[in-house]
Amino acid sequence: MARVVVDVMPKTEILDPQGQAIVGAxxxxxxxxxxxxxxxKRFELEVADGVDDLTLEKIAADVLANTVIEDYTVTRVQVQA
Amino acid sequence: MARVVVDVMPKTEILDPQGQAIVGAxxxxxxxxxxxxxxxKRFELEVADGVDDLTLEKIAADVLANTVIEDYTVTRVQVQA
Structure with a gap:
């Protein structure tokens, strides 16, 4: 079992009104x-050992992020036997 | 100028229906x-050098997270001269 973190952030060229509201607050x-x-957004996934990096990329790009306006990073943070 | 990341996650004992919907999807x-x-949630803050860790904790606990249902971590990821 592995813990995988997917971070999804608005692209730098995209306005982020939520973030601007926080700056003002x-x-x-x-x-x-x-x-x-x-x-x-931050997603923490519990992933079976058989799931490869390509599948994780596909999950991040197709399901978790909207790649038109968002960038994502996939990180394996912990692997247990 | 420093980059600070604040990660805010639902506490483990709190149900996360958004996450469960993603598992199903x-x-x-x-x-x-x-x-x-x-x-x-993931927040990326651009912070002036004079802002200390105590202030960042307070921002995370009082503004960015709802500590009744969420845990947070504060991480300085980058410091530029």
């Missing part, structure tokens, strides 16, 4: 020095 | 071997 709450926030 | 699409998915 932090300034109003008195937290200074935060110049930019971008909000994305 | 993956099985229907023919991706076998994915036994669990949990969906959370």
């Amino acid at each position: 932090l300034a109003r709450l008195g937290f200074d020095g935060i110049s930019d926030v971008r909000q994305g | 993956l099985a229907r699409l023919g991706f076998d071997g994915i036994s669990d998915v949990r969906q959370g």
